[in-house]
Amino acid sequence: MAKKDYYEILGVSKDASTDDIKKAYKDLVKKWHPDLHPENKEEAEAKFKEIHEAYEVLSDPQKRAQYDRFGYVGQPQENVGGASGQPFNQEDLFGGFEDIFNMFFGQGMRREENVSRSLRGEDIYLTIQIDVRDVLYGAEKEIEYTRYETCQACHGTGAKDGTSFKTCPKCHGTGVVRVQQRTFFGVVTTQTTCDMCGGSGKIITEKCPVCGGRGKVIVKKKIKVRIPPGVDDGGRLRVPNGGHAGDNGGPYGDLFVILRVRDIPGIKREGRDVYSEVDIDFAQAALGTEIEIDGLEGKEILSIPAGTQPNTILKLRGKGFPSPNGGPRGDHIVKVNVVIPKRLSKDQEELLRRYAEISHTGVNSKKHGFFR
Ligand SMILES: [Zn+2]
Ligand SMILES: [Zn+2]
Known part of the structure; x- marks a missing residue:
């Protein structure tokens, strides 16, 4: 993924508040919406997408913190069988815009119906528990879940054998009807989905007996996902097309696997580094010793030098987590409490x-x- 300066894209400073970011985004999407730039639509689309991407990251405190720290957001998305690596798709993007648009201008100003004949399937979110070891070294996990898949018997059409239709009389098979509307942006001719056939252009004469006319069937699915080293607790992996089947032959949604990392009691993670505390008595502090402490991979030996003072910070170098960007592992930082006997x-x-x-x-x- 190319490194982009999201702050520069939105024209805000690094310490901009969420409100500033929202305002900048609102102004920019109004300025760069592709429909307002018919003469250089491609440039506007690229710009619009970039603005949306920047907003999505900077408006989310967690993503923004990650971006500030690592200069990018998200895990390297790998799935067995090949990922597209496409951070957005049109539906997401314009769906998102529509939402924002309605938020700012109210439902009454909604200016365009979704003209697509087919609808993208819904995304699926699954949470899985992983161990610290999986974060340290990466892992491959098998995941089982259920989803809607396109019915093979009717090829997703919902009509018996995929052939039992007649052409829709209202739209004559085009799936759309044209409407002229006076709007905020002037008079716009829009296409809307034909309500009679739902945009498919065809009307089913006999339903598919396998899926009952839905065009989709419930299927139990097993897939493998690769967890890259260094993922955060709450991080997510995207499996393109791993979600539900779309309507009318529309594309599959995505599967998002949300990763929950099992805690090790007493150890706190902050980025690559981990933190814990240990109690020693004053003889150990004065004379020095070697003690065993709990680390990410079991017991670790911590050397306490002679003359260690209360609240001394000691480091086990390279005993933290790896970074998703590669490079050496972080450190395990130990605060030493010197305990006076009661x-x-x-x-x-x-x-x-x-x-x-x-x-x-x-x-x-x-x-x-x-x-x-
Ligand atoms: Zn079917
Ligand atoms: Zn129709």
């Missing part, structure tokens, strides 16, 4: 009193009963 045995107390004596530091005398 109770002492007789021997311990005696030794500490001796210690205080040699160090010439005053302590409470025994009769105060401070320690017992």
Whole structure:
């Protein structure tokens, strides 16, 4: 994916508020909507798409934070069998625009009906749990789910054998009817979907017995997805065409696999680095030691140098997570708590009193009963 400066595209500063971003987006989509630039439609479309892409990232706090940190958003999208790598499709884009358009101008200003005869299938969202190891090294997972697929018996037409139709008398098989409308943008001739045949141009005379005329059947599907190393908790993988079948032979929707990374108690992740805390006693802090702590891959040895102070930060280099962009793994950062004992045995107390004596530091005398 080419690196783009989303802030520059929207013409806002890096610290712009969500409202500023929304306003900039609103102004820009009005300016660059492809229908307003019939003479250089291609350029306007590219520009419009770019604006939409920038807005989608910067208006979402999580995506924006990821973009600020990594300079891009999303995981490398790989799926077994080949991904298109296309970040948007027309339906998403213009569907999104329509929503925004209606939000700003109200339903009354809606100026164009969807003229497509076929409708793209719905997306499917699936959440799966993955382990820390999967994030460290990447993994391939088999996923089972159900979805609508195009009925093979009627080729998605809903008509028996795919042939039991007659031509729609209202649109004469074109699936669309033309309408002239006076709108906000002037007089516009639009095509609308024929209501009699639903845009297919044909009327079914006998329904397909396999799918009952729906053109779609429920199918249990098994696929493999590759999880790239370094994915975030909540990250998602897109499997193009993994969603439901469309209507009237429309394309499949996408499957989004949302990844939930199982926690390791006591370990917190922040980007590539992970954080935890450990308690040691003051003898260990003063004399130094090696202790075992919980790491991402089981036990790790942490060296405590002699003279370690409370709240010292120690690092296990390369024991964090990898970055989705590659490069070395992050670090495991450990905060060391030096714990002062609340109770002492007789021997311990005696030794500490001796210690205080040699160090010439005053302590409470025994009769105060401070320690017992
Ligand atoms: Zn069928
Ligand atoms: Zn029709």
